Amino acid sequence: MRVAIPQLVLRLALVGILTVILQVSAVTQLQIFGTNADLMPLVIAAVGLLAGSIAGACFGFTVGLFLDLALVQTVGLSSLVYVAVGYWAGRFRELRDPQSALVPLAVGVAATAAAMVGYSLIQFLLGVEAPVSFLLAREILATVLLNGVIATPVYAGVRRVLLPALPEDPRRRRRRAYTTGGLSPLSRA
Amino acid sequence: MYDKTVRRRRVVLGLLVASSLILLTAYFGESTGGGLHSAQRGVLDVVSPIQEGASKALKPVRDLFGWAGDTFHAKGQLKDVRKDRDALRAQVVELQARVRENAQLKSQINLNDTHGLTDNGPVAAHVIGQDPNLWFTQVTIDRGTSSGVHENQAVVNGEGLVGKVTSATSSSAIVTLATDHTTQIGATVSESGVKGVVGVEAGHPTDLVLSSISGKDVVRPGETIVTSGTVSNVGKFPSPYPRDIPIGRVTHVDEPGSDNQQVHIAPFANARRLDLVEVLTKGDVAGR
Numbered sequence: 001m002r003v004a005i006p007q008l009v010l011r012l013a014l015v016g017i018l019t020v021i022l023q024v025s026a027v028t029q030l031q032i033f034g035t036n037a038d039l040m041p042l043v044i045a046a047v048g049l050l051a052g053s054i055a056g057a058c059f060g061f062t063v064g065l066f067l068d069l070a071l072v073q074t075v076g077l078s079s080l081v082y083v084a085v086g087y088w089a090g091r092f093r094e095l096r097d098p099q100s101a102l103v104p105l106a107v108g109v110a111a112t113a114a115a116m117v118g119y120s121l122i123q124f125l126l127g128v129e130a131p132v133s134f135l136l137a138r139e140i141l142a143t144v145l146l147n148g149v150i151a152t153p154v155y156a157g158v159r160r161v162l163l164p165a166l167p168e169d170p171r172r173r174r175r176r177a178y179t180t181g182g183l184s185p186l187s188r189a
Numbered sequence: 190m191y192d193k194t195v196r197r198r199r200v201v202l203g204l205l206v207a208s209s210l211i212l213l214t215a216y217f218g219e220s221t222g223g224g225l226h227s228a229q230r231g232v233l234d235v236v237s238p239i240q241e242g243a244s245k246a247l248k249p250v251r252d253l254f255g256w257a258g259d260t261f262h263a264k265g266q267l268k269d270v271r272k273d274r275d276a277l278r279a280q281v282v283e284l285q286a287r288v289r290e291n292a293q294l295k296s297q298i299n300l301n302d303t304h305g306l307t308d309n310g311p312v313a314a315h316v317i318g319q320d321p322n323l324w325f326t327q328v329t330i331d332r333g334t335s336s337g338v339h340e341n342q343a344v345v346n347g348e349g350l351v352g353k354v355t356s357a358t359s360s361s362a363i364v365t366l367a368t369d370h371t372t373q374i375g376a377t378v379s380e381s382g383v384k385g386v387v388g389v390e391a392g393h394p395t396d397l398v399l400s401s402i403s404g405k406d407v408v409r410p411g412e413t414i415v416t417s418g419t420v421s422n423v424g425k426f427p428s429p430y431p432r433d434i435p436i437g438r439v440t441h442v443d444e445p446g447s448d449n450q451q452v453h454i455a456p457f458a459n460a461r462r463l464d465l466v467e468v469l470t471k472g473d474v475a476g477r
Contacts, residue, residue: 021236025243030254034262054201061205065212069232070240075225076212083205126217 007165012047012055015161016063019043024070035142038112040067042151044082045111046104046158048089050166056086074126081118085111108151109144116140293465296347304433306345309469312336316463317361326369328463333360337470341429346466349435349457350374350416354468366460367436368395375428376436379413387414387436387454395460397437399452408452412439431469
């Protein structure tokens with residue numbers, strides 16, 4: 001299994017920086033149905049799905065740290081949440097090896113929900129005095145739904161950037177071998 | 190090999206979680222001049238120009254989404270706004286009706302004061318039914334015998350004479366208008382005192398005619414015609430109309446100077462827009 005580690009790191013860094021800047025400068029200001037999308041859990045979950053649990057966790061930590069620094073908020077908070085999201089997405093791929101086209105959507109939705117609930121929980125644990133209200137639940141639900149809409153394109157975008165640097169996927173290798181003749185019944189004919 | 194991979198994964202995860210917790214603790218523990226806060230400021234210094242550039246570059250996209258969002262929001266508000274509009278429209282209609290009624294009441298009071306009709310026992314009534322045909326001869330009012338309204342009582346509004354009651358039930362009455370062809374009203378030219386009888390010109394229900402005046406009597410356009418009241422044989426032929434109630438204004442005179450001269454009158458009371466009227470329940474008061 002050949003792994004282009006420096007290239008992958010470079011591409012992950014590019015994806016991370018672009019995601020944070022896009023999130024902070026544009027996405028947070030685009031109100032749709034009274035809420036805005038959150039690219040962070042989608043991108044981190046996509047990285048976890050594509051590159052595995054360690055890469056997902058590291059990416060989540062780094063991007064979370066960058067986000068906390070850029071937004072001048074409690075440092076370590078987003079890192080902690082996104083480490084869990086990236087690791088979980090990676091482990092999901094490693095353990096289940098899902099192949100359905102709906103996986104990015106389902107994982108994106110679950111990652112968003114987990115990140116938002118986790119973030120809120122830690123905020124409460126840290127003593128943020130805000131009532132657990134219907135408004136908060138509605139906000140979380142709206143963001144989860146909105147992220148569900150964009151989860152698949154975001155995954156496709158991340159995949160497009162990372163794919164050249166990703167380790168050779170045995171499934172992909174198998175498929176290529178099949179279609180190029182090695183395993184195809186047509187080639188035997 | 191597998192154990193090593195698992196161990197490495199767990200170590201990395203543990204390190205990352207621990208680092209996050211350490212960062213959290215350190216951030217809470219340090220002052221605003223501490224290392225992490227300084228790092229935040231440094232990152233902010235670097236990122237903010239990029240953010241600013243990106244923000245400007247993405248402004249059209251933001252505006253587009255904002256426009257779409259506003260449109261959806263506006264659609265959501267549309268229902269409420271329509272409901273408010275309907276309520277306000279109903280209020281406006283009601284207020285306009287009240288303003289109209291207020292103006293009518295004012296002119297009615299003015300007429301009562303000017304012509305001393307308060308002594309004639311005026312009973313205010315609303316027109317609740319109107320003859321729909323072209324000739325506008327009858328209206329129904331919401332006062333009847335229980336309010337003292339009886340047949341042959343004069344009916345006026347703020348503009349002048351309307352007609353007289355020709356039929357009454359306990360709660361409503363029929364008023365035959367001055368423009369009905371059967372109506373004959375003893376009238377006087379207010380400026381000159383010339384007396385005659387006001388009726389309707391055949392075929393012109395909105396045009397009253399003063400007739401039965403001699404050829405020597407001069408009547409000019411613009412003069413005012415009022416009721417003459419009971420002028421003779423008070424007990425025998427009492428007029429239902431008290432004296433000096435305005436009927437209309439002279440528009441033109443046919444065959445002036447002859448015994449057949451006819452004075453055309455435009456009635457003051459608009460038969461098409463009768464709403465609030467007054468029934469004079471006491472008829473012509475003594476001496477008037």
